[in-house]
Each structure stands twice: as structure tokens, then as C-alpha cells.
Amino acid sequence: MIYSFESHTVVVTGSGAGIGRAIALDFAHAGARVAVTDINPLFAQTVAQEIEAFGGLALPAEMDVLNQDQIKQVVQTVTARWGRIDIWINNAGVSSMNHFLDLSEEDWDHNMDINAKGVFCCSQAALRHMVSQKPYPDSGLRGKLVNVASMAGKRGNAPFLAHYVASKFAVVGITQALAGEFASQGITVNAVCPGYVKTAMQDREAVWEAQLRGGDATPNEVRKLYIADTPLGRLETPEDVSAVALFLASPAANFITGEAINVNGGSWMD
Numbered sequence: 370m371i372y373s374f375e376s377h378t379v380v381v382t383g384s385g386a387g388i389g390r391a392i393a394l395d396f397a398h399a400g401a402r403v404a405v406t407d408i409n410p411l412f413a414q415t416v417a418q419e420i421e422a423f424g425g426l427a428l429p430a431e432m433d434v435l436n437q438d439q440i441k442q443v444v445q446t447v448t449a450r451w452g453r454i455d456i457w458i459n460n461a462g463v464s465s466m467n468h469f470l471d472l473s474e475e476d477w478d479h480n481m482d483i484n485a486k487g488v489f490c491c492s493q494a495a496l497r498h499m500v501s502q503k504p505y506p507d508s509g510l511r512g513k514l515v516n517v518a519s520m521a522g523k524r525g526n527a528p529f530l531a532h533y534v535a536s537k538f539a540v541v542g543i544t545q546a547l548a549g550e551f552a553s554q555g556i557t558v559n560a561v562c563p564g565y566v567k568t569a570m571q572d573r574e575a576v577w578e579a580q581l582r583g584g585d586a587t588p589n590e591v592r593k594l595y596i597a598d599t600p601l602g603r604l605e606t607p608e609d610v611s612a613v614a615l616f617l618a619s620p621a622a623n624f625i626t627g628e629a630i631n632v633n634g635g636s637w638m639d
């Protein structure tokens with residue numbers, strides 16, 4: 370592990386599976402105290418147990434990113450136990466797929482609510498706490514926020530994903546807005562933009578996309594399309610994303626704010 374996050378506290382949303390799980394494990398391996406939060410409490414407990422199994426420090430918590438009471442409870446519990454929240458990772462997200470003309474209002478709301486409004490709810494709680502913390506004397510920084518956006522937060526041309534694209538453009542937008550607003554208070558706000566990451570979300574999308582493309586497409590053929598659209602020639606791993614999230618939370622990125630960094634094997638470059 371390149372960085373040490375010893376005596377640093379991290380909250381990771383949606384970290385009971387997929388990319389969030391990898392981020393929680395990597396922070397814990399790097400010495401951080403990690404609040405593993407997820408809408409599914411069993412997922413959170415399982416990842417916390419994985420961390421404790423190698424001697425790491427973890428606190429599992431049930432937290433829906435839209436539930437203000439649960440978010441407040443996590444902030445209170447984490448700060449009561451560990452004193453500070455140095456890093457907050459807004460990772461929780463959902464997707465669904467459909468032709469735009471068949472898209473339901475429920476699908477629109479579900480994606481916009483969890484992916485965009487969830488970042489608003491959690492960032493507000495995290496930042497309310499961070500602005501009250503003492504800055505670190507060496508860096509002058511009080512805290513760091515990292516959002517997991519998506520390649521779809523920059524590239525609108527994503528089949529069957531108009532609503533998801535809109536929600537992830539919102540995440541990139543709020544990343545810039547908060548970076549500007551909180552820079553003077555010593556808080557950096559950045560995002561990572563993953564491409565085709567091998568997780569349960571992708572497994573679901575490969576099935577939906579095969580159906581929506583019609584013909585004889587299979588989920589495996591859809592995955593081949595994802596790889597063909599990736600110049601580095603393979604599916605992304607959760608750890609590819611986690612490495613960049615940890616970089617943005619590390620001292621190496623102390624002077625970076627308002628960035629949305631692509632980590633997608635070259636699928637989208639800007």
C-alpha cells in the first residue's frame with residue numbers, strides 16, 4: 370500500500386459490496402478506521418468482519434443515503450468513537466436501463482434520488498461536521514470528500530442510461546460546486562469516474578442490455594462489447610477505482626480539488 374491513513378477516519382457509503390467494499394478494504398489495509406455503511410446491514414457487517422479479520426478497525430452501520438436520521442446517527446457514532454471524520458466517500462449508487470421512451474418516472478426518480486440526492490444528503494452531513502474540525506497543522510486541511518461518479522457523468526452517449534447519465538452529470542456538477550464553496554475552509558472535493566467495472570451492478574446491466582438490444586445478444590456478448598470499448602482491453606476491477614479514490618484522499622492530492630478523474634482504461638478521455 371502506497372499511503373498510510375493511520376489514525377484517519379473514513380466513512381464509505383454503499384460499502385457492503387462492489388466498488389465501495391474495495392474502497393473500505395483498501396483504506397483499512399492502509400491503516401484507516403473505516404465506517405462501513407450500506408442500506409443492507411448484513412452486507413456492511415460482512416465487510417466489517419473482513420476488515421477485523423486482518424486486524425483492521427471497522428464500524429458497520431445500516432445507512433440509506435436518503436435517510437437523514439441514519440446519516441446523522443452515523444456521524445454521531447463515528448465521531449463519538451473516533452473523534453473526527455477525515456474522509457467521506459460518496460459511493461452508493463444504483464442503475465437501471467431502458468429506452469428513453471419507455472423510461473418510467475419511478476426509474477428516473479430512483480436513479481436521481483440515490484445517485485444525486487444521496488450525494489447531497491450525505492455531503493451536507495459530512496461537511497457540517499468537517500467545517501467544525503481543527504485543520505491538520507501541516508496541510509491546513511480539515512477534510513476530504515470523494516464522490517464516485519461515472520464515465521456516464523461525462524459521456525452522455527451511453528445506451529439505455531439517460532436517467533443514470535443525468536444523475537451522474539449531477540454528481541460531477543456538485544463536486545465542482547462544493548469544491549469551490551469549501552476550499553476556503555480547507556476541504557477538498559473530488560470525484561472518480563469509473564468505466565465498465567466488474568460488480569453486481571454490471572452483472573445486472575449486462576442482462577438488461579442483452580434484452581434491450583434484442584436479437585440473440587447474451588450478457589457475455591454485452592461484456593465483450595464493454596471490453597471492445599476499453600482501449601486497455603479488459604473489464605475494470607473495483608480495485609482499479611479504489612486506488613484512485615485513495616489517491617484523492619491522500620496527502621499526494623492535497624492541492625487537487627474540483628476534479629473528476631477518469632479511471633476507465635481509456636474508454637472516455639477528456
Ligand SMILES: NC(=O)c1ccc[n+]([C@@H]2O[C@H](COP(=O)([O-])OP(=O)(O)OC[C@H]3O[C@@H](n4cnc5c(N)ncnc54)[C@H](O)[C@@H]3O)[C@@H](O)[C@H]2O)c1
Nearest residue numbers: 383385386387388408433434461462519563566568569570
Ligand atoms: N459497476 C460499474 O460499472 C460502475 C461504473 C461507474 C460508476 N459506478 C458507480 O460506482 C458506485 C458503486 O457501484 P457498484 O458497481 O459497486 O454497485 P453494486 O450494486 O455492486 O454495489 C452498490 C452497493 O450500494 C448499496 N446501496 C444501494 N442503494 C443504497 C442506498 N440507498 N444507500 C446506501 N447504500 C446503498 C448496495 O446495497 C450495494 O452494497 C455507484 O455509485 C455506481 O453508480 C459503477
